Amino acid sequence: MTELVDPEDPAAGLAAVVALRRLADRLEDSQVERAMRSGWSWAEVAEVLGVTRQAVHKKHARRLLAAGVALRRR
């Protein structure tokens, strides 16, 4: 294994942190949308993400409703 980041260049390592957060956010938005379009419940999505149902609902419900996703009640 090579080293993950160049120990001499914290700028690149910190930029990688920002890039990973962006990637995680993008994946979360797209994959929650995909799951809900497939008929998953909020509780199921929350369980996989390891957060509360309220948290995932608060973060995504408005966007998915506006996107025309038919959401299950629970």
Next chain:
Amino acid sequence: MSTDVRSILVRSARAEARRDGSRTIEAEHVLLALAGLHDSAAAQLLAEVGLTEDAIRTALNREWEQSLAVAGIAVRMGLLPEATPEQGRDPHIGESTKLLLHRAMDAAPKLGGGRIGPMRMLVGLLATERGRVARALEAAGVDRAALRTRAAEALAAGAR
């Protein structure tokens, strides 16, 4: 259409943030907003060094790919799954935008009673070597320091 700091941030930069799926308006969204003000001297200066809106989007994606590669992740942006953006979302001002506004206010010549215009915002935006914008410009082969000097000169010469 007025092009002061308020309209740029509230209208264009916020729309860019929304399109980007971002919960905050960051410096890169302001850069895209400035490049989109085609009648402004700031957008013309950006276009002169090749920074059209499309070129900026490409550069930001390249920066993203390069920074992910540092963490060992090979991703092509075009292959990422898309998420539907939230049209009603109102992203708020992010930290990088706050910094650029402070730098814009501090830039010479001293800001009188007037509002901050596009060129002053561009000067503030280009003032830092840190963050996504600086890295994206580097990825695009743009000399940020030289561009900043030109913007500062234009501002001093009266460009808004």
